Amino acid sequence: MAKTYDYLFKLLLIGDSGVGKTSILFRFSEDAFNISFISTIGIDFKIRTIDLDGKKVKLQIWDTAGQERFRTITTAYYRGSMGIMLVYDVTNEKSFENIKNWIRNIEENASADVEKMILGNKCDLDSKRQVSKERGEQLAVEYQIKFVETSAKDSLNVEYAFYTLARDIKAKMEKKQEASNPPGARGGTHQLKSNDQQRKPPSWLSRCSIL
């Protein structure tokens, strides 16, 4: 069957245990059913299709929950990832301080040009807050990474964050394509893009089974 999308981006959720990475990916509400078979097993990843400026973009979003107890995420998880959400919990100072360690881990293991974004999650729990929004913003400025506070519980800014990260990846890719193609050869740009995509998915898909 013909390919039905323009871009495919692999995204990762990274951060300390308990910051709400799983809640960002998994929005199951307990009152919806008796007890869900799915919630007992847990979600590994999701595929979402979004529209970005008329382009159909597939996002494959991975939760790294359970991996973080090893303090680092293995290279296998990073392989092929084009965007990373760095998540901390605004009610947990330590998780915020650890963002720097996670950034170091990314620099050591992930592709150098991976897009990053910092999420200060659980911003609905204002009475328990330990990390101000300003400190989150400062950290983001320091690393030149985009930042937003989110509440997975209230679905606040979660969608916005994924759209923003996806848009930044897309912009970066288009810039690269333009750089590698002379401005006059627009037709060539398209062809290169489709070849590129056909090659990319299997490269890490084939490794899916060993994860």
Added chain:
Amino acid sequence: MSDADIKDAVENEYVEDGSNKLLVKCKFCGSKILERKSGKFVRKEIDLPLMEQDKRVEAKVQYEKIYQFFFVENMYTFENIGFTHTIDNCKYLSCADCDAGPVGYYDMDTKHSYVALSRVKHE
């Protein structure tokens, strides 16, 4: 109406030229799972865990037999879908928006997905 008649009726309503005639959506929240004509109809007998597990039957997963599926060769054909962690070489499929499921399963060996016709809404 016999079971066979019911099966035929389902197929006539939801299958056209061997694939899904209508959009495949989540039964509960309407999240779009498959575009029209993107899943191939197949008959297959599979035990799939029930979407709602009875809490009183502890530590035992309850299953039902499912016979009709839309086969999806490439996972990126899906519009929105969740994949669970792997159990017995298989991942279960769930709604990407409300996490209801399993709406089908994914075979780790073949990398093929199967969406159960009875677990989704056809529109």
